[in-house]
Amino acid sequence: MLDTHAHLDFAEFDSDREQVVQRMRQAGIDNLIIPGVSPLYWAKQLAIAEQYQCYFALGIHPWFCPEDVDKAISELTFHISQLRECPRFVAIGECGLDKLYADNWSKQLAFFDAQLTLAHELNLPVIVHAVKAHQEVLSHLKRHKLPKGGVIHAFSGSPDIALEYTKLGFKLGIGGLVMNPNAKKLLKTVSELPLESFLLETDSPAMTPLNVTEKRNQPANAVLFIDKIATLQKKSSVLISEHLVSNAMQLFDL
Numbered sequence: 628m629l630d631t632h633a634h635l636d637f638a639e640f641d642s643d644r645e646q647v648v649q650r651m652r653q654a655g656i657d658n659l660i661i662p663g664v665s666p667l668y669w670a671k672q673l674a675i676a677e678q679y680q681c682y683f684a685l686g687i688h689p690w691f692c693p694e695d696v697d698k699a700i701s702e703l704t705f706h707i708s709q710l711r712e713c714p715r716f717v718a719i720g721e722c723g724l725d726k727l728y729a730d731n732w733s734k735q736l737a738f739f740d741a742q743l744t745l746a747h748e749l750n751l752p753v754i755v756h757a758v759k760a761h762q763e764v765l766s767h768l769k770r771h772k773l774p775k776g777g778v779i780h781a782f783s784g785s786p787d788i789a790l791e792y793t794k795l796g797f798k799l800g801i802g803g804l805v806m807n808p809n810a811k812k813l814l815k816t817v818s819e820l821p822l823e824s825f826l827l828e829t830d831s832p833a834m835t836p837l838n839v840t841e842k843r844n845q846p847a848n849a850v851l852f853i854d855k856i857a858t859l860q861k862k863s864s865v866l867i868s869e870h871l872v873s874n875a876m877q878l879f880d881l
């Protein structure tokens with residue numbers, strides 16, 4: 628199994644990262660993808676990905692947009708050119724749009740647009756953060772028509788929105804929210820869409836599932852979601868695990 632979205636490089640894991648990785652492996656999760664968030668964080672992220680031999684993406688998150696768009700995008704382009712041969716480098720991201728964090732909206736638009744252009748040029752998938760901005764994200768994705776598609780991470784929307792994304796070659800990242808019985812739209816989406824539409828993710832250290840007591844989320848928790856997805860899809864957990872792994876391998880070319 629694979630946790631396709633975990634910020635293992637964040638400070639929340641500084642004191643016990645080794646044990647967190649061990650716990651993940653004991654739980655049956657073999658590896659994870661660390662998404663990039665900002666030029667300031669890339670060096671630490673890359674060092675941790677190297678140390679634990681994790682997959683990783685590189686990008687600029689809407690919460691962490693630097694002042695100078697051109698400078699940050701040329702840094703991103705340079706780093707990616709250095710990493711193209713690394714088999715653990717899998718995508719551009721995490722990039723996207725977040726209306727709950729709207730202070731830097733025009734910067735968010737510029738960074739999202741530039742990263743989609745780069746993903747198109749370099750033929751890479753993208754990891755997208757989309758919060759209260761599905762219409763804007765969809766119109767960007769329709770304009771850029773990415774050959775490799777990507778994933779809408781931490782998806783929580785309705786089957787209608789989900790289908791618009793899957794038509795564009797995107798998958799939906801399913802995480803801790805699936806354990807919340809009040810997440811009605813998401814539960815409907817997970818029940819109704821074909822299994823090829825989903826990826827497994829935790830978004831650690833964020834998005835701790837309701838049934839977990841530790842405040843911090845961690846990659847080992849990804850196994851908790853498989854039985855729930857199996858129940859919603861009316862299929863066996865083994866089948867769900869196999870499909871989720873092969874979806875991730877296909878999207879990120881692992």
Ligand SMILES: [Zn+2]
Pocket residue numbers: 632634662721830
């Ligand atoms: Zn994230």
